[in-house]
Amino acid sequence: MTTLDPRALEAAAEAVGRHIHYSRQSHNCHRCRRTAESAITAYLAVTQPxxxxxxxxxxxxxxxxxxxxxxxxxxxxxxxxxxxxxxxxxxxxxxxxxxxxxxxxxxxx
Structure with missing residues (x-):
C-alpha cells in the first residue's frame, strides 16, 4: 500500500552496506539495498500492519x-x-x- 520513502531506503541501504562490508565509506550495492528493503518492509508489517x-x-x-x-x-x-x-x-x-x-x-x- 505505502511505498518506502526513497531517502529512508537509501539511508538504510548505506547503513547495511557499512555493516556488511565493514566500511566507513558510503556503500549502496544491490544486495545491501534488497536487504534494507526487506528489513524495513518486515518492520512495517509488524508496526504498521x-x-x-x-x-x-x-x-x-x-x-x-x-x-x-x-x-x-x-x-x-x-x-x-x-x-x-x-x-x-x-x-x-x-x-x-x-x-x-x-x-x-x-x-x-
Whole structure:
C-alpha cells in the first residue's frame, strides 16, 4: 500500500552496506539495498500492519490511528465502532472506512 520513502531506503541501504562490508565509506550495492528493503518492509508489517477486513478494524483499540486506502485521510478510533477523521468530526462507523487501511499508531495495551 505505502511505498518506502526513497531517502529512508537509501539511508538504510548505506547503513547495511557499512555493516556488511565493514566500511566507513558510503556503500549502496544491490544486495545491501534488497536487504534494507526487506528489513524495513518486515518492520512495517509488524508496526504498521495493513487492515483489509472489517473484523481487523473492530479488533483495534480505542485511540488507534489509521490511514485509509486512498492515503489521503487518517482516522482515530473513538469509543465503540466509531472513527473520527481530522476533517469530518462527526465520525464514521467502521463499515464506512475505505479499506485496506494502514495502522499508523496504536496505544500501548
Amino acid at each position: 495493513i487492515v483489509e477486513e472489517l473484523e481487523g478494524l473492530e479488533e483495534l483499540p480505542v485511540g488507534t490511528i489509521i490511514l485509509d486506502r486512498f492515503e489521503d485521510e487518517s482516522y482515530t478510533r473513538i469509543v465503540g465502532p466509531r472513527w473520527v477523521s481530522w476533517v469530518e468530526q462527526d465520525g464514521l462507523r467502521h463499515t464506512e472506512v475505505a479499506l485496506p487501511a494502514r495502522v499508523l499508531w496504536r496505544p500501548q495495551s
